[in-house]
Amino acid sequence: MGNKVLIYLAIFACLARAQIQLPSKVFDQLKVEVAFETVLLLREKSTDSLVCLETENEVILNALYQNLESIRNTRTIFMITNEVDMESLFRKCLENKMLNVLAIGNWSLEEIYSYRSFPEFTLVMRKVDQIERYFEPQLKDMGGYPITTVSDNIFPRSVIYKDGNGSYQLTGYLAPFVESFVKTLNATLHVYWDHAPEENEIVNISFLNDLMRAGRVDIPMFITNLGFTPSHRNHSHIVELSKWQIMLPVESQISRALLVVGGGAKLLNLCIFILMSIYALVIHNIRRFELGMAPSLMCLWVIFDPVLRAMLSQTFSMPRSSSLRLRWTLAVLLMGSFVCYNIYITNLETLLVHPPFDPPILSYQDMRRAGLKLMISEPDKGALTFVLGQRGYNANSDLYEMVSTSVYQTSRSKPNTSYAYPITQTLWPHIKMKFIRQEQAAFRLSKELVLIPLVHFALRLHSNSIYKGAINRYILNTQDSGLYTHWRTQSFYDLLAIGKTKQLPYKDTSSSMHLRWEDLYYYWLIYIVSVNICVLAFAGEVL
Numbered sequence: 445m446g447n448k449v450l451i452y453l454a455i456f457a458c459l460a461r462a463q464i465q466l467p468s469k470v471f472d473q474l475k476v477e478v479a480f481e482t483v484l485l486l487r488e489k490s491t492d493s494l495v496c497l498e499t500e501n502e503v504i505l506n507a508l509y510q511n512l513e514s515i516r517n518t519r520t521i522f523m524i525t526n527e528v529d530m531e532s533l534f535r536k537c538l539e540n541k542m543l544n545v546l547a548i549g550n551w552s553l554e555e556i557y558s559y560r561s562f563p564e565f566t567l568v569m570r571k572v573d574q575i576e577r578y579f580e581p582q583l584k585d586m587g588g589y590p591i592t593t594v595s596d597n598i599f600p601r602s603v604i605y606k607d608g609n610g611s612y613q614l615t616g617y618l619a620p621f622v623e624s625f626v627k628t629l630n631a632t633l634h635v636y637w638d639h640a641p642e643e644n645e646i647v648n649i650s651f652l653n654d655l656m657r658a659g660r661v662d663i664p665m666f667i668t669n670l671g672f673t674p675s676h677r678n679h680s681h682i683v684e685l686s687k688w689q690i691m692l693p694v695e696s697q698i699s700r701a702l703l704v705v706g707g708g709a710k711l712l713n714l715c716i717f718i719l720m721s722i723y724a725l726v727i728h729n730i731r732r733f734e735l736g737m738a739p740s741l742m743c744l745w746v747i748f749d750p751v752l753r754a755m756l757s758q759t760f761s762m763p764r765s766s767s768l769r770l771r772w773t774l775a776v777l778l779m780g781s782f783v784c785y786n787i788y789i790t791n792l793e794t795l796l797v798h799p800p801f802d803p804p805i806l807s808y809q810d811m812r813r814a815g816l817k818l819m820i821s822e823p824d825k826g827a828l829t830f831v832l833g834q835r836g837y838n839a840n841s842d843l844y845e846m847v848s849t850s851v852y853q854t855s856r857s858k859p860n861t862s863y864a865y866p867i868t869q870t871l872w873p874h875i876k877m878k879f880i881r882q883e884q885a886a887f888r889l890s891k892e893l894v895l896i897p898l899v900h901f902a903l904r905l906h907s908n909s910i911y912k913g914a915i916n917r918y919i920l921n922t923q924d925s926g927l928y929t930h931w932r933t934q935s936f937y938d939l940l941a942i943g944k945t946k947q948l949p950y951k952d953t954s955s956s957m958h959l960r961w962e963d964l965y966y967y968w969l970i971y972i973v974s975v976n977i978c979v980l981a982f983a984g985e986v987l
């Protein structure tokens with residue numbers, strides 16, 4: 445607060461003088477270029493500031509930097525007298541990431557000073573008559589200036605690996621993203637390698653945040669969920685929208701041998717059995733009735749012959765002296781069995797082509813029942829606690845299998861089917877690509893177990909970063925042109941090339957469409973057992 449008052453006082457003190465003495469031509473031109481209403485600085489109303497320096501005053505300058513915290517790209521004009529050392533003033537501005545700076549020396553009508561920051565500091569003096577643009581863009585050509593980046597080694601966004609010579613390299617889709625950005629500025633990319641993570645290990649996020657805060661990294665090669673770090677919202681740039689959900693191993697299918705012997709749906713079988721019993725009862729009792737006997741329930745044999753034979757579309761013999769009533773009943777039985785037989789066969793064939801799954805996993809309770817665990821790593825624990833709350837986390841803590849980040853990444857991208865994994869839309873396309881030649885992927889995305897329905901992945905810059913404007917335009921351009929999507933798709937093949945992922949081979953699916961020997965396993969079993977019994981019975985009779 446004290447600083448604010450100080451700087452406003454300093455500014456207002458010299459404004460009166462400025463208004464009288466400032467070259468009106470300069471201001472008219474500036475007005476057109478930067479489109480401000482009035483040069484009388486007020487931070488709230490415009491993003492331009494005017495500072496008058498009589499002598500080089502550290503306190504005022506520091507107050508200025510603090511006032512412009514996180515908006516250092518504000519266009520600033522210094523009014524200075526000849527006691528101020530222009531070069532050292534500009535160098536300090538550069539140190540404090542203020543690039544949009546002009547200085548009018550000595551209230552002069554003639555010249556205007558500015559500086560070029562890249563590739564090295566140069567003081568520029570221009571004649572007012574010859575100026576076309578007062579605030580020239582500083583990042584147009586950085587002439588090979590180093591831009592530092594650092595990777596978090598999260599698949600498949602940015603992946604650290606060692607090449608044939610044993611030196612560290614970067615791949616993943618954020619690598620071309622950052623590399624091209626650096627190229628558009630004609631700068632050179634410098635990668636921060638000092639932390640050298642283990643194979644597949646995710647770099648400690650607090651370590652990365654410390655690097656960012658200390659300003660040692662210009663453009664990070666990692667993106668973070670904005671929801672977890674609201675304090676970074678003002679200097680983060682959203683690059684991706686995603687979803688955080690759970691990837692489950694696909695439930696196993698019911699064996700076709702069981703389907704063939706069970707004959708499809710249980711309910712259908714039960715209905716057919718009840719229908720058969722009714723037919724049997726009716727036929728049995730019509731016969732008894734015609735013979736003048738009392739009705740009876742003992743119709744077991746009639747169920748086999750003729751009802752079952754009719755159902756299986758087999759011949760059965762009609763009683764020689766059957767009445768008209770019995771013939772009609774048998775005719776109805778034939779019609780009914782024809783319909784039943786066809787429904788049954790259609791149902792069975794459908795099930796054989798699309799075998800049903802074991803009970804699907806729809807909740808944590810189902811996971812518990814199926815004995816399935818969710819593999820997580822240390823960073824996920826924090827995130828899960830954030831999303832579910834401590835109580836929500838503890839409620840299912842028996843389901844979590846905590847492992848190191850390197851085991852986690854290896855196992856998730858392999859992927860090892862004995863676990864479920866939390867996953868975002870970033871990695872999921874890679875898992876799909878991996879199984880694309882297979883009859884069926886070994887995993888599915890759970891629609892029920894969604895941890896965060898909308899994740900904003902953002903690139904976080906230092907709050908006073910000079911690259912804010914440039915990266916914003918670049919993100920829009922790469923998204924609009926489809927380059928970003930292209931890099932995402934391409935990263936699968938890049939990872940394939942360095943052996944960090946594998947595509948499972950093509951599998952001929954036609955064989956699984958037909959009925960195989962092993963599908964008739966139980967029929968073989970029944971057949972062999974009954975043949976043996978008959979042989980034994982025959983042997984018994986002979987002896």
Ligand SMILES: *[C@@H]1O[C@H](CO)[C@@H](O)[C@H](O)[C@H]1NC(C)=O
Nearest residue numbers: 525526527549550551552555
């Ligand atoms: C400021 O003006 C004085 C004379 O009034 C002149 O001697 C001096 O060189 C000028 N300085 C600058 C930086 O223009």
Ligand SMILES: *[C@@H]1O[C@H](CO)[C@@H](O)[C@H](O)[C@H]1NC(C)=O
Nearest residue numbers: 563585586587588589630631
């Ligand atoms: C890019 O920077 C290099 C120095 O690293 C310089 O020689 C070259 O002229 C620059 N290219 C462009 C197009 O400005």
Ligand SMILES: *[C@@H]1O[C@H](CO)[C@@H](O)[C@H](O)[C@H]1NC(C)=O
Nearest residue numbers: 606607608609610611612613
């Ligand atoms: C290994 O280093 C040599 C010489 O520095 C270089 O020519 C070669 O391309 C490098 N190989 C790989 C795989 O990077």
Ligand SMILES: *[C@@H]1O[C@H](CO)[C@@H](O)[C@H](O)[C@H]1NC(C)=O
Nearest residue numbers: 648649650651652654822823
């Ligand atoms: C990450 O680094 C911070 C300090 O920078 C440390 O306190 C923390 O324990 C580290 N976390 C892990 C998982 O190593």
Ligand SMILES: *[C@@H]1O[C@H](CO)[C@@H](O)[C@H](O)[C@H]1NC(C)=O
Nearest residue numbers: 514674675676677678679907
């Ligand atoms: C972000 O900026 C807004 C307005 O510019 C400000 O009110 C808010 O406090 C800032 N948030 C943080 C975390 O700096």
